[in-house]
Amino acid sequence: xxxxxxxxxxxxxxxxxxxxxxxxxxxxxxxxxxxxxxxxxxxxxxxxxxxxxxxxxxxxxxxxxxxxxxxxxxxxxxxxxxxxxxxxxxxxxxxxxxxxxxxxxxxxxxxxxxx
Amino acid sequence: xxxxxxxxxxxxxxxxxxxxxxxxxxxxxxxxxxxxxxxxxxxxxxxxxxxxxxxxxxxxxxxxxxxxxxxxxxxxxxxxxxxxxxxxxxxxxxxxxxxxxxxxxxxxxxxxxxx
Numbered sequence: 001x002x003x004x005x006x007x008x009x010x011x012x013x014x015x016x017x018x019x020x021x022x023x024x025x026x027x028x029x030x031x032x033x034x035x036x037x038x039x040x041x042x043x044x045x046x047x048x049x050x051x052x053x054x055x056x057x058x059x060x061x062x063x064x065x066x067x068x069x070x071x072x073x074x075x076x077x078x079x080x081x082x083x084x085x086x087x088x089x090x091x092x093x094x095x096x097x098x099x100x101x102x103x104x105x106x107x108x109x110x111x112x113x114x115x
Numbered sequence: 116x117x118x119x120x121x122x123x124x125x126x127x128x129x130x131x132x133x134x135x136x137x138x139x140x141x142x143x144x145x146x147x148x149x150x151x152x153x154x155x156x157x158x159x160x161x162x163x164x165x166x167x168x169x170x171x172x173x174x175x176x177x178x179x180x181x182x183x184x185x186x187x188x189x190x191x192x193x194x195x196x197x198x199x200x201x202x203x204x205x206x207x208x209x210x211x212x213x214x215x216x217x218x219x220x221x222x223x224x225x226x227x228x229x230x
Contacts, residue, residue, distance in 0.1 A: 103149060103164065
């Protein structure tokens with residue numbers, strides 16, 4: 001069954017700690033995205049990657065870092081510099097390669113909370 | 116800043132009624148307008164999408180109406196059912212330039228269909 005797997009489903013962070021959220025896809029998609037969802041604010045783009053070993057900042061990249069060493073994987077690290085990390089984090093992917101009208105497919109998210 | 120404004124924030128409709136959710140955008144370069152449906156604890160799923168060369172698109176009970184001159188688009192749900200209760204997001208992107216659907220999302224509408 002093709003799809004996007006995010007883990008863990010729930011994550012707790014202590015003060016001063018970095019945490020990494022996992023995102024794996026088996027859709028053979030080139031493009032991958034990370035969004036943050038807060039109540040009443042919709043989805044905001046953190047980082048995106050169009051191809052392996054390349055990624056760009058989105059609208060709210062401060063306090064976050066990513067890597068794209070494999071096509072299937074796009075982990076997001078929430079660093080201690082992110083002062084308000086409590087949110088629902090969503091990973092998405094799309095075919096990419098300049099093809100138009102290809103939808104983004106989402107995982108089921110990771111809910112991050114501060115201890 | 117690119118924005119997509121969505122209204123209402125929440126909506127309660129009786130079963131069989133036609134909820135209407137509205138979105139307005141500012142960036143005239145946007146050329147792809149998808150709607151996503153999200154259930155609690157899940158990631159958004161693509162519902163229906165439209166390009167600006169058509170004024171209306173139907174898929175099952177879901178219809179998008181698009182007004183290019185007013186820079187507005189809306190989602191109508193015909194014969195609404197309790198199972199349609201979810202949060203709905205409109206979005207917009209410029210696929211012609213970017214090619215990878217860097218989506219800008221509205222803030223969401225929480226829809227409740229009462230029996």
